[in-house]
Amino acid sequence: MKFGDYLRQIREHNGWTQPEAAARANIEQSYLSKLETGKSYPSEDIFGRLVKAYAIDVADLSQKVFSAELDKLREIGDVRALLLRRGQNETRFQRAWLIAGLVMIMLGGGLFGLAYSVPEGAHMHYLYRSEGVIKQGESPMLFEFLAVGGPDSENRTLSDRLDYDFKELDSNKGPSFVEQTDGGFRKYTLYDQQRESRPSAISWHYSFGVMFIFGGLACFYISRRWR
Numbered sequence: 001m002k003f004g005d006y007l008r009q010i011r012e013h014n015g016w017t018q019p020e021a022a023a024r025a026n027i028e029q030s031y032l033s034k035l036e037t038g039k040s041y042p043s044e045d046i047f048g049r050l051v052k053a054y055a056i057d058v059a060d061l062s063q064k065v066f067s068a069e070l071d072k073l074r075e076i077g078d079v080r081a082l083l084l085r086r087g088q089n090e091t092r093f094q095r096a097w098l099i100a101g102l103v104m105i106m107l108g109g110g111l112f113g114l115a116y117s118v119p120e121g122a123h124m125h126y127l128y129r130s131e132g133v134i135k136q137g138e139s140p141m142l143f144e145f146l147a148v149g150g151p152d153s154e155n156r157t158l159s160d161r162l163d164y165d166f167k168e169l170d171s172n173k174g175p176s177f178v179e180q181t182d183g184g185f186r187k188y189t190l191y192d193q194q195r196e197s198r199p200s201a202i203s204w205h206y207s208f209g210v211m212f213i214f215g216g217l218a219c220f221y222i223s224r225r226w227r
Helices: 003-013 020-026 031-039 044-054 058-064 067-071 078-115 141-148 205-225
Strands: 122-132 133-135 165-169 177-181 184-198
Touching: 003 044, 020 031, 031 165, 031 205, 044 078, 058 078, 058 122, 078 205, 122 177, 165 184
Parallel strands: none
Antiparallel strands: 122 165, 122 184, 133 184, 177 184
């Protein structure tokens, strides 16, 4: 609020008329009227009278009156000292938020660099396929022979013998391997391999890095805008 409105509010709160308030402050009623309407501002002597008559708390005044209005009272010693303290507090406040923002951005950048410096892990999966069971005494190349149209010893074709089985292994056993089973064995042939990327143990640092960087930018904003 304006300084004049502040004076009028106190006067009305105390139930004083303008003449009564002017008499208490030992000033002219017409001058008090100019103060309340903002047409004039008090000297240091008049301000002291008003403070005594109205029981004004300068700290309370500084909280309720606009900063632009306080600037018009800067020639008054108590107000000038108050504005000086406020400026010092705002400077400390701004410096603290700037330092906090700088520290947070440095931490965020450090976490990003740390996470980036550790490469992601990779894991291979090897996929093997067996077309069916090969009986004892039959050639390991049986299904290759059947695939080109030849029959087996019992005159059965490829479609008669097909019984697929698949294995996914973490280790490479070469182009093919043999595994014993009931009634014979199976020949497993490598038909595909897949690469699985795994995040590094500290990849979660990226999230904290983003959080710190945005927090630092917020601190910079607060230091400039929050008064």
